[in-house]
Amino acid sequence: MLAPCPSRTPDDLKPRWMGHFCGLCLELRDDAGHLARLTTNYDALALSVLVEAQLDASDSRDAGPCALRGMRRQTVATGAGPRLAATASLLLASAKLRDHVEDGDGIASRPGARGLAGMTADRLRAKAVGLGESIGLDVEPLVAAIAGQREAEAACGTGTALTDITAPTEAATAGLFAHAAVVAGRPENAGALRAAGAAFGRLAHLLDAAEDFDEDAAKGAWNPLAATGTGVEGARPLVRGALADLRAALESASLLDRTMTGLLLERYAHHAVSRTFGSTCATYPAAERREYRRYRERRRDRRDYYDHDRYRPEPRNFFAGLCAFTVLCCTCQMCCRERYEGPWSRRPRQGCCRDGCDCCECDCCPCGCD
Known part of the structure; x- marks a missing residue:
């Protein structure tokens, strides 16, 4: 949270x-x-x-x-x-x-x-x-x-x-x-x-x-x-x-x-x-807010793929992921690299010390309030 x-x-x-x-x-x-x-x-x-x-x-x-x-x-x-x-x-x-x-x-x-x-x-x-x-x-x-x-x-x-x-x-x-x-x-x-x-x-x-x-x-x-x-x-x-x-x-x-x-x-x-x-926001209909949230979820889901919606690599097993995690930590990629591959899921991730983050996009509400 x-x-x-x-x-x-x-x-x-x-x-x-x-x-x-x-x-x-x-x-x-x-x-x-x-x-x-x-x-x-x-x-x-x-x-x-x-x-x-x-x-x-x-x-x-x-x-x-x-x-x-x-x-x-x-x-x-x-x-x-x-x-x-x-x-x-x-x-x-x-x-x-x-x-x-x-x-x-x-x-x-x-x-x-x-x-x-x-x-x-x-x-x-x-x-x-x-x-x-x-x-x-x-x-x-x-x-x-x-x-x-x-x-x-x-x-x-x-x-x-x-x-x-x-x-x-x-x-x-x-x-x-x-x-x-x-x-x-x-x-x-x-x-x-x-x-x-x-x-x-x-x-x-x-x-x-x-x-x-x-x-x-x-x-x-x-x-x-x-x-x-x-x-x-x-x-x-x-x-x-x-x-x-x-x-x-x-x-x-x-x-x-x-x-x-x-x-x-x-x-x-x-x-x-x-x-x-x-x-x-009370001025925006609840049904349209729900539809907009679904639209946002679809956008978020699309970021989990690399270049198109037809390809997603297979996740690594526990031990292979642990090795990848160790490499990512020791090379500072998890905090400083703009994008890197998740050690277990292999989904695109962003470093915690990057300049921006996806969770703070301005369009979280179509009526302009947060």
Whole structure:
């Protein structure tokens, strides 16, 4: 949800965003090993940013050249903020792997990969527990909340409230957000940040469900919007409400610097909602908005092909993709090259440090509003 958006990020904030991103990546490396850097999660940066926003002076250090930054130096965030973000990244990666193992899909569906995926999930969880203890965070309630997601989904049926499905996600993110106040030494903000975390979790869960709705329907996979009979359009009011709740909770918190929180938790989150659900301009007919969104999806799909719609290369298997990923990382192509071939999917991708990005095209709404 909070993926980088260069065209919507002021130039003076790009180094600060990269400082939090690199701080999280290096924290994962130092506490869980190099492979743990693959779990770096954009949404977890919100925790690092929230901790910094409550401090008079944030902790930072100058990091040396890194291949993923094009061998450039960078001032990176350090301290409790990146540690909290790293804990969240490890927990999310562990939960996702565990879901694949239990469902027998994704990476766990490949021969011989299920046992390895289960071992990796357990290791990531153990690292998250140890890292959480270092900042006074009890990870077990968060793990229990995440585990409750499967029970909530099993009890779901037509007519079930979407908030019943998103409740476990809300509880886990609320606990992480509230702890941002604790590690920053501002316990008076815990209530406001807990409410912000619940809204953030609900928003992320519903956006993910809406983005995967058509794909899940094609594969016959479970989707909360389909299982409850709500549909994508029916989820729109709840998503907009979560966005409003997130903004209100942040406004009620005593933050010393709202610059980065405004960028990530308001501008980026608002853009994610507009990108997924389209504009809500009342002067434009809903049917035409839906047709325009389908047109946008067709355009996005066409970018997945190389030169024409008749050719798409076969995806690489896990080990061949891992080799390609290593080469792309070590040669800085994933961050600095304008276009490169995805290591596993082999679809065209663009480097994260490029000058522009496809997610910020100006024609996201035919009536001119975003």
